[in-house]
Amino acid sequence: MAATGYILKDGILGVFEARQNRSVKNRDGFIRAGIEALNTKSFDELKISDLAAASGNSVGSFYTRFQDKDAYFRALRVYSLDAIEREIEADFTQIALRSMSSGEALDSLVDLLGAIFSSRFRGVLRESYPRILDADDPWAPMRTQAQKVLKTLHDGLEDAFPDYSVAETKTRLSFCFQMITGALQNDLVNNYHVFTLKDGTILEGLKEALRAYMGVPRS
Amino acid sequence: MAATGYILKDGILGVFEARQNRSVKNRDGFIRAGIEALNTKSFDELKISDLAAASGNSVGSFYTRFQDKDAYFRALRVYSLDAIEREIEADFTQIALRSMSSGEALDSLVDLLGAIFSSRFRGVLRESYPRILDADDPWAPMRTQAQKVLKTLHDGLEDAFPDYSVAETKTRLSFCFQMITGALQNDLVNNYHVFTLKDGTILEGLKEALRAYMGVPRS
């Protein structure tokens, strides 16, 4: 029976199955090192030899786990999106939403995405965007997750915006989601902006703008 | 006297001065080919040999004009930002704004940036963002231009938003600007979004959201 990793699910293209625990540790070490390094450098700037050094492994052992550098990125992404998904499921629940006003619910969406984009996975996310159009549709789990979040939000709030029909509300919430991810992805790459995630100003701005867009009366 | 190019200003780091017209044509050919190619590929994917072939030049002649591939990108960027700047100066004027309501003025800002992000320079812009933090501060002309646009807007509209003080109006217009560029830059990289620049839906959404954010009454 194959040893099971506590970190990574099986069956990623180009990621070899680990039969011994030491290779699981090896693999997980590379993944941890990569996720961290991507918060400082671009993927192109990562050298296999540096990753090996950082995780106490050898270059050769990298290639016993990953077919090539691309397969390695796939592993980083699967792990990260998976962890993000778990955090969302835990934090963004129908139950929590029920106790909120429509404005607070919108705010909590902003905060949720803000937390994700400033998490330790931000580097992986940043590098994932330019690969969205790859043939294996790597962003599919993100889209699915976004749909779930929107459904959660919408199910709790379909009648909460009196200015708009149920259908219009759905469309508008989808636009809100896109505005938030647009602003945050932008902030990930840039650094000069007046409003930024670093000091929370971008989240404050988004909250106000989205409340206004959804016709939520001022408190 | 040095031959003067009709396309590129002088004095870019690593771009050699052209003394004969054939080298100006050569250089401009490379620049045109690059701007076009970047609407299809990433800068890393551009091969000097392909650029040479596309512009009817040789690999060697590339290096008689540009110190290296980076200097070439700088040239692409200077040329593009310059052309964008000229278009903005021509289209986004105080005079034009005077004939508009505050809502229409906001709309015209969205349209202006939408036009830029879907112009033939979109590839250069896409590649410029990840280089914003370079030591030579390549984005400086863009920031200057943004300030000018905001000043033009603000000067024409400082009393147009009764909900907000003059200072608050300024801050808010700056946030509007950032929302627009965020959404559009995002659209440049991604492709799966519901709202996109391709069909104008993203511009419509932005217009509505920003009007609401600025407290412009519905028409």
Added chain:
DNA sequence: AATAAAAACGAATCTGAATTCAGATTCTTT
């Protein structure tokens, strides 16, 4: 504890695109 399968190791090899360079050609100047 012997054997075989996995895995680790890192120096050597490979790769492919950027860059160079030694003529060959075209301008510019006198």
Added chain:
DNA sequence: AAAGAATCTGAATTCAGATTCGTTTTTATT
């Protein structure tokens, strides 16, 4: 129209990393 400067050319070179591979070490099985 000759001389010298500028430019062009593309095959050869360089180079930074990714990838491989022959050995050695560790683990699992008997």
